[in-house]
Amino acid sequence: MAFKQLAPFLSAVALALPAPSIAQTLEGNAVTQPTSPPIAEKREHSYTHHGITISDPYNWLHDKSYPAIDDEDVLDYLKAENAWFGARMQPQQTLVDTLFEEMKARIKEDESTVPQKDGDWLYWSEFEEGAQYRKYYRKPVLSDDEAPVGGDQAQLLLDENELAEGLEYFRLGAFSVSQNGRYLAYSADTDGSERFTARIKDLQTGELLPDEIPETLTGLTWVANDTALVYGKANENWRVLNARLHKLGTPVSDDIEIYTEGDESFRVDSGLSAQEDWLIIATGDNETSEVRLVRADDPTGEQILVKPRKKGVEYSVDVRDGELFVLTNDEHINFRLAKAGLQAPGDWSTVLDGSNEFYLTDFDLFKDYFVTEGRLNGLDQVQIRSYDSPEQAKAISFPEASYDAGLSNNPEYDQARLRLSYESMVTPDSVYDYDVASGALELLKQQEIPSGYDANVYVTERIEVEARDGTLIPVSIVRRKDRPASGPVHLYAYGSYGYAVPPGFSTTRLSLVDRGFAYAIAHIRGGDDLGRRWYLQGKLFERANTFNDFVDAGRGLIAQGYTQEGKITASGGSAGGELMGAVINQSPELFGAVVAHVPFVDVLNTMLDEDLPLTPGEWQEWGNPIEDKTAFAYILSYSPYDQVKAQDYPPLLVTAGLNDPRVTYWEPAKWVARLRDTKTDDNELLLKTNMGAGHGGKSGRWNSVYEVAEEYAFILWQMGMSDDPQMAKR
Numbered sequence: 001m002a003f004k005q006l007a008p009f010l011s012a013v014a015l016a017l018p019a020p021s022i023a024q025t026l027e028g029n030a031v032t033q034p035t036s037p038p039i040a041e042k043r044e045h046s047y048t049h050h051g052i053t054i055s056d057p058y059n060w061l062h063d064k065s066y067p068a069i070d071d072e073d074v075l076d077y078l079k080a081e082n083a084w085f086g087a088r089m090q091p092q093q094t095l096v097d098t099l100f101e102e103m104k105a106r107i108k109e110d111e112s113t114v115p116q117k118d119g120d121w122l123y124w125s126e127f128e129e130g131a132q133y134r135k136y137y138r139k140p141v142l143s144d145d146e147a148p149v150g151g152d153q154a155q156l157l158l159d160e161n162e163l164a165e166g167l168e169y170f171r172l173g174a175f176s177v178s179q180n181g182r183y184l185a186y187s188a189d190t191d192g193s194e195r196f197t198a199r200i201k202d203l204q205t206g207e208l209l210p211d212e213i214p215e216t217l218t219g220l221t222w223v224a225n226d227t228a229l230v231y232g233k234a235n236e237n238w239r240v241l242n243a244r245l246h247k248l249g250t251p252v253s254d255d256i257e258i259y260t261e262g263d264e265s266f267r268v269d270s271g272l273s274a275q276e277d278w279l280i281i282a283t284g285d286n287e288t289s290e291v292r293l294v295r296a297d298d299p300t301g302e303q304i305l306v307k308p309r310k311k312g313v314e315y316s317v318d319v320r321d322g323e324l325f326v327l328t329n330d331e332h333i334n335f336r337l338a339k340a341g342l343q344a345p346g347d348w349s350t351v352l353d354g355s356n357e358f359y360l361t362d363f364d365l366f367k368d369y370f371v372t373e374g375r376l377n378g379l380d381q382v383q384i385r386s387y388d389s390p391e392q393a394k395a396i397s398f399p400e401a402s403y404d405a406g407l408s409n410n411p412e413y414d415q416a417r418l419r420l421s422y423e424s425m426v427t428p429d430s431v432y433d434y435d436v437a438s439g440a441l442e443l444l445k446q447q448e449i450p451s452g453y454d455a456n457v458y459v460t461e462r463i464e465v466e467a468r469d470g471t472l473i474p475v476s477i478v479r480r481k482d483r484p485a486s487g488p489v490h491l492y493a494y495g496s497y498g499y500a501v502p503p504g505f506s507t508t509r510l511s512l513v514d515r516g517f518a519y520a521i522a523h524i525r526g527g528d529d530l531g532r533r534w535y536l537q538g539k540l541f542e543r544a545n546t547f548n549d550f551v552d553a554g555r556g557l558i559a560q561g562y563t564q565e566g567k568i569t570a571s572g573g574s575a576g577g578e579l580m581g582a583v584i585n586q587s588p589e590l591f592g593a594v595v596a597h598v599p600f601v602d603v604l605n606t607m608l609d610e611d612l613p614l615t616p617g618e619w620q621e622w623g624n625p626i627e628d629k630t631a632f633a634y635i636l637s638y639s640p641y642d643q644v645k646a647q648d649y650p651p652l653l654v655t656a657g658l659n660d661p662r663v664t665y666w667e668p669a670k671w672v673a674r675l676r677d678t679k680t681d682d683n684e685l686l687l688k689t690n691m692g693a694g695h696g697g698k699s700g701r702w703n704s705v706y707e708v709a710e711e712y713a714f715i716l717w718q719m720g721m722s723d724d725p726q727m728a729k730r
């Protein structure tokens with residue numbers, strides 16, 4: 001991979017305290033419940049580009065002092081929408097509570113991760129029963145006859161509960177232990193704005209160093225023999241265009257900028273090579289890369305430019321024994337693996353050719369072998385290869401027809417056993433160790449479901465449906481074996497940025513499946529599920545394929561007898577929320593209820609605003625409507641906010657985060673306002689804005705699960721299943 005990073009030991013968020021009611025989850029509600037939805041005022045506003053004039057009467061909901069949000073009219077409107085959400089959902093409180101208790105009962109409260117060795121220590125994390133957040137631990141590596149993990153040997157590294165005390169929101173960002181094991185560098189976001197502050201803890205004394213680095217938005221990489229950190233500082237537009245060096249014990253104002261990026265659309269990050277002897281500084285956008293190397297023990301020394309950037313060419317690198325390995329799409333759309341000497345780092349010779357069948361997505365270098373990861377026919381592959389005969393791969397086999405598998409946390413260069421993760425839509429999250437020499441696969445842990453789970457009750461399938469242009473779209477499905485034919489289906493997708501939605505396991509999903517739903521994931525174009533071309537066929541001027549694929553997947557499920565028109569519910573978030581907006585504009589009759597989380601629905605306005613944090617880097621994904629009239633017209637043709645029309649829409653629940661820097665709160669707010677004014681039906685339309693959170697909703701596992709319970713309660717309510725005794729939990 002591009003560089004080695006020490007990731008948090010488990011990515012799941014934490015468990016919490018007693019469930020809040022719907023009213024308690026909404027900040028700023030009126031004391032008395034409203035009896036009608038709020039109607040946003042129309043204020044005349046328009047703009048003209050390329051001779052095309054667009055009316056935007058809800059532009060005033062965009063607080064022009066953003067990221068500060070202090071316009072009272074804006075805040076009053078959001079609070080009024082929250083109050084309406086609370087009033088309409090209050091009769092469903094019992095259902096929400098029931099769902100929440102179901103979901104909670106499937107979660108092991110005192111959960112811990114499988115310890116992993118890194119140097120002289122074993123690292124792991126755990127929840128205490130009832131706790132909101134994780135604790136991170138380590139203990140010295142001991143011989144087999146010494147005490148097991150835990151007990152007096154365990155050293156507490158970091159307690160998220162302590163850091164989050166008194167805060168409405170907390171999210172741990174970077175987490176990096178120094179190579180000598182003495183220091184822990186970590187960062188935290190305390191309001192959902194993704195503005196992280198980094199601190200350094202002395203693990204010998206337990207004390208925080210005075211060093212405090214604000215406005216970080218990258219990993220924290222130890223260099224110079226653990227005397228300094230490399231990080232990226234965000235600018236006023238929240239873009240990381242630099243790599244900076246902080247020496248322990250010195251003022252942040254004295255930090256050295258060791259790399260500066262001049263292209264506002266690029267982003268910079270850094271990390272260590274496999275042997276931790278090189279600092280790798282990578283910069284790029286969604287389609288172009290450029291990488292530099294500098295000795296990790298001399299981070300201000302001379303840098304080696306691997307290869308100058310070339311538009312459309314992506315590459316990432318790692319280094320082993322002075323030899324450079326490169327993953328790149330320069331010769332094949334599905335990437336090849338190449339290598340080069342450091343004396344001529346841009347002179348790449350092929351190690352593994354690109355393939356039309358196999359999509360090469362990543363590689364990891366170890367002392368005696370290397371690992372390639374990718375997808376074959378859309379299914380994950382993990383392959384062990386020797387440096388002497390790289391073309392001969394030993395593939396790790398997996399038992400199911402559809403699954404999510406890959407390398408997990410493998411921090412050491414000399415790694416005789418590989419840590420793997422595996423799950424499917426019916427198999428809970430599983431942790432394996434793979435013995436590279438023998439090929440033996442050992443199950444270390446499988447996600448425990450305290451309330452009980454019988455995989456034999458369920459079945460997972462992978463079908464294909466034909467899109468309107470003849471393309472076959474894969475759909476992964478989980479359902480109960482005793483589910484009646486033509487029951488309800490919940491359809492989910494993302495379809496952007498080349499992200500392939502994995503057919504993994506979910507305990508919360510069971511609350512729909514056990515009520516007769518089939519849960520389906522549509523692997524639509526815009527993701528890279530079937531290779532890089534699959535992604536390219538859903539971006540820029542082929543974006544409509546993404547929306548059409550989703551609608552056609554729904555119609556294909558009807559044609560194959562899984563469900564009926566109007567019995568499909570759907571959800572998606574962020575760019576997947578944009579998908580929800582586009583498909584209900586196109587085919588509203590298909591859906592019985594839709595949930596759009598932090599939806600990217602005001603696409604045209606956002607792509608026209610180059611001062612927003614993400615916009616310049618997004619033009620490669622969506623097009624630049626400022627300079628390109630064709631891009632302007634094409635984005636306008638599908639932008640959900642701009643294409644709202646006078647027609648019936650399905651029931652709709654929309655969420656937003658006031659501090660969200662990725663999809664700003666005004667996008668869903670404007671969209672809901674226009675829908676209220678324009679749609680011709682009386683179906684539910686609810687907007688819930690988290691007033692103290694960002695893109696990912698509320699922090700803490702309890703709060704996160706509770707919001708899923710609210711979502712599912714809305715779906716069941718709108719499908720007429722909220723009080724059906726036949727749909728009670730089985």
